[in-house]
Amino acid sequence: MAQVVVVTSGKGGVGKTTTTAALGAALAQSGQRVAVVDFDVGLRNLDLVLGAERRVVYDLIYVAQGNVKLSQALIRDKRLETLYLLAASQTRDKDALTDEGVEKVMSELRSSFDWIICDSPAGIERGATLAMRHADVAVVVTNPEVSSVRDSDRIVGLLDAKTDKAARGERMEKHLLLTRYDPVRAGRGDMLNVDDVIDILSLPLLGIIPESEEVLRASNLGSPVTISNPKSPPARAYGDAAQRLMGADVPMVFPTDRSGLFGKLFGRRAA
Protein backbone atom coordinates (compact mmCIF):
# COMPACT_ATOMS: atom_id res chain seq x y z
CA MET A 1 0.00 0.00 0.00
CA ALA A 2 1.23 3.49 -0.82
CA GLN A 3 2.70 5.57 1.96
CA VAL A 4 2.38 9.34 1.85
CA VAL A 5 5.23 11.08 3.69
CA VAL A 6 5.33 14.80 4.41
CA VAL A 7 8.73 16.39 4.92
CA THR A 8 8.08 19.42 7.08
CA SER A 9 9.77 21.73 9.59
CA GLY A 10 8.06 25.08 10.09
CA LYS A 11 11.33 26.95 9.76
CA GLY A 12 12.85 27.54 6.35
CA GLY A 13 16.35 26.59 5.29
CA VAL A 14 16.73 23.57 7.55
CA GLY A 15 16.92 21.02 4.72
CA LYS A 16 13.39 19.96 3.75
CA THR A 17 14.03 19.98 0.02
CA THR A 18 17.45 18.35 0.37
CA THR A 19 15.83 15.70 2.57
CA THR A 20 12.92 15.11 0.18
CA ALA A 21 15.35 14.59 -2.71
CA ALA A 22 17.74 12.39 -0.72
CA LEU A 23 15.05 10.20 0.90
CA GLY A 24 13.18 9.91 -2.41
CA ALA A 25 16.34 8.86 -4.23
CA ALA A 26 17.37 6.46 -1.45
CA LEU A 27 13.95 4.75 -1.54
CA ALA A 28 14.11 4.55 -5.34
CA GLN A 29 17.64 3.11 -5.09
CA SER A 30 16.05 0.32 -3.02
CA GLY A 31 13.71 -0.43 -5.91
CA GLN A 32 10.65 1.39 -4.54
CA ARG A 33 8.42 3.39 -6.87
CA VAL A 34 8.66 6.96 -5.59
CA ALA A 35 7.00 10.27 -6.47
CA VAL A 36 8.41 13.42 -4.90
CA VAL A 37 5.93 16.30 -4.89
CA ASP A 38 6.89 19.95 -4.43
CA PHE A 39 4.19 21.87 -2.53
CA ASP A 40 6.16 25.11 -2.39
CA VAL A 41 4.05 27.02 -4.92
CA GLY A 42 5.83 30.16 -6.09
CA LEU A 43 9.20 29.13 -4.69
CA ARG A 44 9.78 25.73 -6.22
CA ASN A 45 13.23 24.25 -5.75
CA LEU A 46 12.88 20.50 -5.66
CA ASP A 47 13.29 20.44 -9.46
CA LEU A 48 16.60 22.27 -9.10
CA VAL A 49 17.93 20.03 -6.34
CA LEU A 50 17.03 16.99 -8.47
CA GLY A 51 18.62 18.50 -11.59
CA ALA A 52 15.31 18.49 -13.50
CA GLU A 53 14.72 22.25 -13.69
CA ARG A 54 14.89 22.37 -17.48
CA ARG A 55 12.46 19.50 -17.94
CA VAL A 56 9.47 20.99 -16.10
CA VAL A 57 6.58 21.62 -18.48
CA TYR A 58 3.48 20.96 -16.37
CA ASP A 59 3.22 21.15 -12.60
CA LEU A 60 1.07 20.20 -9.62
CA ILE A 61 -1.46 22.98 -10.25
CA TYR A 62 -2.04 21.92 -13.88
CA VAL A 63 -2.87 18.40 -12.66
CA ALA A 64 -4.89 19.58 -9.65
CA GLN A 65 -7.02 21.76 -11.90
CA GLY A 66 -7.52 18.92 -14.35
CA ASN A 67 -5.80 20.69 -17.24
CA VAL A 68 -3.36 17.85 -17.90
CA LYS A 69 -3.11 14.21 -16.95
CA LEU A 70 -0.88 13.22 -14.04
CA SER A 71 1.31 11.19 -16.40
CA GLN A 72 2.01 14.32 -18.48
CA ALA A 73 3.27 16.26 -15.47
CA LEU A 74 5.37 13.55 -13.81
CA ILE A 75 9.05 13.90 -14.66
CA ARG A 76 11.03 10.70 -14.57
CA ASP A 77 14.51 10.94 -13.09
CA LYS A 78 17.32 10.32 -15.58
CA ARG A 79 19.40 8.27 -13.13
CA LEU A 80 16.76 6.30 -11.22
CA GLU A 81 13.97 4.89 -13.29
CA THR A 82 11.53 4.48 -10.37
CA LEU A 83 11.90 8.09 -9.16
CA TYR A 84 9.42 10.71 -10.41
CA LEU A 85 9.02 14.41 -9.71
CA LEU A 86 5.83 16.45 -9.65
CA ALA A 87 7.03 20.06 -9.64
CA ALA A 88 5.38 23.06 -8.01
CA SER A 89 4.26 26.02 -10.06
CA GLN A 90 6.74 28.88 -10.15
CA THR A 91 4.44 31.52 -11.52
CA ARG A 92 0.88 30.87 -10.51
CA ASP A 93 -0.99 32.13 -7.50
CA LYS A 94 -0.78 29.73 -4.58
CA ASP A 95 -4.54 29.96 -4.09
CA ALA A 96 -4.87 28.12 -7.40
CA LEU A 97 -4.17 24.95 -5.43
CA THR A 98 -7.51 23.77 -4.02
CA ASP A 99 -8.19 21.14 -1.36
CA GLU A 100 -10.21 19.07 -3.82
CA GLY A 101 -7.53 19.32 -6.50
CA VAL A 102 -4.80 18.14 -4.14
CA GLU A 103 -6.99 15.30 -2.89
CA LYS A 104 -7.54 14.11 -6.45
CA VAL A 105 -3.81 14.21 -7.27
CA MET A 106 -2.86 12.39 -4.07
CA SER A 107 -5.36 9.60 -4.60
CA GLU A 108 -4.11 9.15 -8.17
CA LEU A 109 -0.50 9.07 -6.98
CA ARG A 110 -1.41 6.51 -4.31
CA SER A 111 -2.60 4.10 -6.95
CA SER A 112 0.67 4.12 -8.92
CA PHE A 113 3.48 4.58 -6.37
CA ASP A 114 4.84 2.92 -3.24
CA TRP A 115 5.94 6.22 -1.74
CA ILE A 116 4.71 9.77 -2.21
CA ILE A 117 7.00 12.29 -0.56
CA CYS A 118 5.57 15.77 -0.13
CA ASP A 119 8.05 18.61 0.23
CA SER A 120 6.32 21.17 2.43
CA PRO A 121 6.87 24.92 2.15
CA ALA A 122 8.20 26.66 5.25
CA GLY A 123 5.74 28.31 7.60
CA ILE A 124 2.42 27.21 9.06
CA GLU A 125 0.17 28.69 6.39
CA ARG A 126 -2.09 26.96 3.91
CA GLY A 127 0.72 25.57 1.73
CA ALA A 128 2.20 23.75 4.71
CA THR A 129 -1.15 22.39 5.89
CA LEU A 130 -2.02 21.26 2.33
CA ALA A 131 1.28 19.38 2.12
CA MET A 132 0.61 17.52 5.38
CA ARG A 133 -3.15 16.98 4.93
CA HIS A 134 -2.97 13.56 3.26
CA ALA A 135 0.16 12.25 4.95
CA ASP A 136 0.42 8.88 6.68
CA VAL A 137 3.86 9.65 8.06
CA ALA A 138 5.63 12.92 8.87
CA VAL A 139 9.36 13.55 8.79
CA VAL A 140 10.06 16.62 10.94
CA VAL A 141 13.35 18.13 9.79
CA THR A 142 15.09 20.00 12.60
CA ASN A 143 18.44 21.74 13.02
CA PRO A 144 20.03 21.68 16.50
CA GLU A 145 19.19 25.34 16.97
CA VAL A 146 16.55 27.04 19.16
CA SER A 147 14.37 28.61 16.45
CA SER A 148 14.24 25.40 14.44
CA VAL A 149 13.32 23.30 17.48
CA ARG A 150 10.58 25.73 18.49
CA ASP A 151 9.10 25.77 14.98
CA SER A 152 9.24 21.97 14.78
CA ASP A 153 7.22 21.85 17.99
CA ARG A 154 4.55 24.05 16.38
CA ILE A 155 4.50 21.79 13.34
CA VAL A 156 4.02 18.73 15.56
CA GLY A 157 0.94 20.47 16.98
CA LEU A 158 -0.40 21.06 13.46
CA LEU A 159 0.27 17.46 12.43
CA ASP A 160 -1.91 16.34 15.33
CA ALA A 161 -4.67 18.80 14.45
CA LYS A 162 -4.83 19.66 10.76
CA THR A 163 -4.36 16.37 8.95
CA ASP A 164 -6.89 13.89 7.60
CA LYS A 165 -5.41 11.27 9.89
CA ALA A 166 -5.97 13.47 12.95
CA ALA A 167 -9.51 14.24 11.77
CA ARG A 168 -10.21 10.49 11.63
CA GLY A 169 -8.97 10.23 15.21
CA GLU A 170 -5.88 8.29 14.18
CA ARG A 171 -2.39 8.98 15.41
CA MET A 172 -0.05 10.61 12.95
CA GLU A 173 3.27 8.78 12.79
CA LYS A 174 5.99 11.39 13.27
CA HIS A 175 9.75 11.09 13.01
CA LEU A 176 12.55 13.47 13.85
CA LEU A 177 15.30 13.96 11.30
CA LEU A 178 18.12 16.01 12.78
CA THR A 179 20.07 17.77 10.04
CA ARG A 180 23.24 19.89 9.89
CA TYR A 181 24.49 18.19 13.03
CA ASP A 182 28.03 19.10 14.00
CA PRO A 183 29.39 16.55 16.49
CA VAL A 184 32.39 18.72 17.36
CA ARG A 185 30.28 21.68 18.44
CA ALA A 186 27.73 19.44 20.17
CA GLY A 187 30.60 17.70 21.99
CA ARG A 188 31.92 21.07 23.18
CA GLY A 189 28.48 22.02 24.48
CA ASP A 190 28.12 24.77 21.90
CA MET A 191 25.27 23.08 20.03
CA LEU A 192 22.18 21.23 21.24
CA ASN A 193 23.02 17.54 21.12
CA VAL A 194 20.91 14.67 19.79
CA ASP A 195 19.48 13.76 23.21
CA ASP A 196 18.57 17.39 23.95
CA VAL A 197 16.48 17.66 20.79
CA ILE A 198 14.83 14.26 21.26
CA ASP A 199 13.98 15.14 24.88
CA ILE A 200 12.51 18.50 23.98
CA LEU A 201 10.44 17.38 20.99
CA SER A 202 9.60 13.85 22.25
CA LEU A 203 9.78 12.39 18.76
CA PRO A 204 11.40 9.12 17.70
CA LEU A 205 14.63 9.63 15.79
CA LEU A 206 14.67 8.72 12.10
CA GLY A 207 18.24 9.81 11.50
CA ILE A 208 21.04 12.27 12.13
CA ILE A 209 22.46 13.97 9.06
CA PRO A 210 25.89 15.37 9.81
CA GLU A 211 26.87 18.83 8.60
CA SER A 212 28.80 18.14 5.43
CA GLU A 213 30.12 19.94 2.37
CA GLU A 214 28.78 17.00 0.36
CA VAL A 215 25.22 18.30 0.83
CA LEU A 216 25.99 21.65 -0.82
CA ARG A 217 28.04 19.92 -3.49
CA ALA A 218 25.08 17.66 -4.28
CA SER A 219 22.68 20.57 -4.72
CA ASN A 220 25.28 22.40 -6.86
CA LEU A 221 25.31 19.35 -9.12
CA GLY A 222 21.54 18.86 -9.11
CA SER A 223 21.92 15.37 -7.76
CA PRO A 224 20.61 13.96 -4.47
CA VAL A 225 23.53 13.27 -2.13
CA THR A 226 22.69 9.55 -2.08
CA ILE A 227 23.50 9.52 -5.83
CA SER A 228 26.29 12.11 -6.05
CA ASN A 229 28.42 10.54 -3.31
CA PRO A 230 26.74 7.42 -1.91
CA LYS A 231 29.63 6.65 0.46
CA SER A 232 29.67 10.07 2.14
CA PRO A 233 28.40 10.31 5.74
CA PRO A 234 25.24 12.31 4.86
CA ALA A 235 24.38 9.88 2.03
CA ARG A 236 24.76 6.91 4.37
CA ALA A 237 22.67 8.66 7.01
CA TYR A 238 19.90 9.35 4.46
CA GLY A 239 20.13 5.78 3.17
CA ASP A 240 19.71 4.43 6.71
CA ALA A 241 16.79 6.80 7.35
CA ALA A 242 15.08 5.52 4.18
CA GLN A 243 15.57 1.93 5.34
CA ARG A 244 13.99 2.83 8.70
CA LEU A 245 11.02 4.38 6.89
CA MET A 246 10.62 1.03 5.13
CA GLY A 247 10.50 -0.62 8.54
CA ALA A 248 14.06 -1.99 8.71
CA ASP A 249 15.80 -2.03 12.07
CA VAL A 250 19.01 -0.19 11.18
CA PRO A 251 21.38 0.75 14.02
CA MET A 252 21.65 4.51 14.49
CA VAL A 253 25.06 5.93 13.59
CA PHE A 254 25.92 8.91 15.75
CA PRO A 255 28.22 11.26 13.86
CA THR A 256 31.51 11.64 15.68
CA ASP A 257 34.49 13.91 15.43
CA ARG A 258 36.93 11.66 13.61
CA SER A 259 39.63 14.31 13.48
CA GLY A 260 40.90 14.05 17.04
CA LEU A 261 41.87 11.37 19.51
CA PHE A 262 38.96 12.34 21.76
CA GLY A 263 36.44 11.65 19.02
CA LYS A 264 38.04 8.36 18.13
CA LEU A 265 38.02 7.23 21.75
CA PHE A 266 34.56 8.43 22.69
CA GLY A 267 32.71 8.27 19.41
CA ARG A 268 29.68 6.13 19.99
CA ARG A 269 27.46 3.92 17.93
CA ALA A 270 23.99 3.16 19.11
CA ALA A 271 22.92 -0.39 19.73
Added chain:
Amino acid sequence: MNWFMPFGRRKSASVARERLQILLTHERGAEDHEDLIPILREEVLAAVTKHVLVDVDKVQVKIERGKAVSLLEIDIELPCDAKPAKRCAAARRTARSQRIAVQQAH
Protein backbone atom coordinates in the same frame (compact mmCIF):
# COMPACT_ATOMS: atom_id res chain seq x y z
CA MET B 1 26.33 17.97 31.40
CA ASN B 2 28.01 20.70 33.42
CA TRP B 3 25.90 23.77 33.74
CA PHE B 4 28.65 25.88 35.15
CA MET B 5 32.11 25.51 33.80
CA PRO B 6 35.10 25.72 36.14
CA PHE B 7 36.23 29.00 34.61
CA GLY B 8 32.95 30.80 34.51
CA ARG B 9 31.28 30.47 31.10
CA ARG B 10 28.23 28.31 30.95
CA LYS B 11 27.92 26.23 27.81
CA SER B 12 25.46 27.75 25.38
CA ALA B 13 23.77 24.44 24.50
CA SER B 14 22.54 23.97 28.08
CA VAL B 15 21.19 27.52 28.08
CA ALA B 16 19.41 26.75 24.79
CA ARG B 17 17.92 23.55 26.16
CA GLU B 18 16.65 25.21 29.31
CA ARG B 19 15.13 28.17 27.42
CA LEU B 20 13.39 25.83 24.99
CA GLN B 21 12.00 23.62 27.73
CA ILE B 22 10.45 26.59 29.51
CA LEU B 23 9.16 28.19 26.32
CA LEU B 24 7.65 25.06 24.82
CA THR B 25 5.95 24.03 28.05
CA HIS B 26 4.26 27.41 27.99
CA GLU B 27 3.39 27.35 24.27
CA ARG B 28 2.02 23.82 24.37
CA GLY B 29 -0.16 24.86 27.30
CA ALA B 30 -1.47 27.84 25.36
CA GLU B 31 -2.48 25.61 22.47
CA ASP B 32 -4.32 23.23 24.77
CA HIS B 33 -6.25 26.09 26.35
CA GLU B 34 -7.85 27.09 23.07
CA ASP B 35 -10.38 24.29 23.38
CA LEU B 36 -10.47 24.07 27.16
CA ILE B 37 -13.45 26.32 27.84
CA PRO B 38 -15.94 24.74 25.40
CA ILE B 39 -14.86 21.25 26.49
CA LEU B 40 -15.21 22.04 30.20
CA ARG B 41 -18.54 23.73 29.61
CA GLU B 42 -19.93 20.69 27.85
CA GLU B 43 -18.61 18.18 30.36
CA VAL B 44 -19.67 20.14 33.42
CA LEU B 45 -23.11 20.61 31.91
CA ALA B 46 -23.36 16.89 31.21
CA ALA B 47 -22.38 16.04 34.78
CA VAL B 48 -24.85 18.48 36.30
CA THR B 49 -27.78 17.56 34.07
CA LYS B 50 -27.48 13.97 35.24
CA HIS B 51 -28.86 15.16 38.56
CA VAL B 52 -30.51 18.52 37.97
CA LEU B 53 -32.16 20.04 34.94
CA VAL B 54 -30.42 23.29 34.14
CA ASP B 55 -30.75 25.87 31.41
CA VAL B 56 -27.83 25.61 28.97
CA ASP B 57 -27.57 29.39 28.83
CA LYS B 58 -27.17 29.63 32.59
CA VAL B 59 -23.80 27.90 32.60
CA GLN B 60 -20.79 30.20 32.49
CA VAL B 61 -17.22 28.99 32.28
CA LYS B 62 -14.31 31.36 32.25
CA ILE B 63 -10.62 31.36 32.96
CA GLU B 64 -8.74 34.29 34.39
CA ARG B 65 -5.04 33.90 33.81
CA GLY B 66 -2.68 35.34 36.37
CA LYS B 67 1.07 35.19 36.65
CA ALA B 68 1.35 32.49 39.27
CA VAL B 69 -2.21 31.20 39.50
CA SER B 70 -5.08 31.02 37.07
CA LEU B 71 -8.68 31.01 38.21
CA LEU B 72 -11.18 28.69 36.62
CA GLU B 73 -14.66 29.97 37.35
CA ILE B 74 -17.78 27.90 36.73
CA ASP B 75 -21.15 29.51 37.41
CA ILE B 76 -24.24 27.37 37.16
CA GLU B 77 -27.56 28.92 37.92
CA LEU B 78 -29.98 26.33 39.21
CA PRO B 79 -33.70 26.94 38.82
CA CYS B 80 -35.68 26.46 42.03
CA ASP B 81 -37.99 23.98 40.32
CA ALA B 82 -34.99 21.91 39.38
CA LYS B 83 -35.50 18.16 39.53
CA PRO B 84 -35.37 16.23 41.74
CA ALA B 85 -37.60 18.58 43.68
CA LYS B 86 -36.41 17.73 47.18
CA ARG B 87 -32.94 18.94 46.35
CA CYS B 88 -34.21 22.32 45.28
CA ALA B 89 -33.97 24.07 48.61
CA ALA B 90 -30.47 22.79 49.22
CA ALA B 91 -29.47 23.81 45.73
CA ARG B 92 -30.73 27.33 46.26
CA ARG B 93 -28.85 27.63 49.51
CA THR B 94 -25.47 26.38 48.44
CA ALA B 95 -25.09 26.19 44.72
CA ARG B 96 -26.13 29.52 43.34
CA SER B 97 -22.58 29.96 42.36
CA GLN B 98 -19.72 27.57 42.61
CA ARG B 99 -16.17 28.63 42.30
CA ILE B 100 -13.28 26.38 41.76
CA ALA B 101 -9.79 27.72 41.77
CA VAL B 102 -7.32 25.66 39.89
CA GLN B 103 -3.68 26.03 40.63
CA GLN B 104 -1.71 26.00 37.46
CA ALA B 105 1.98 25.89 36.99
CA HIS B 106 3.25 28.63 34.73
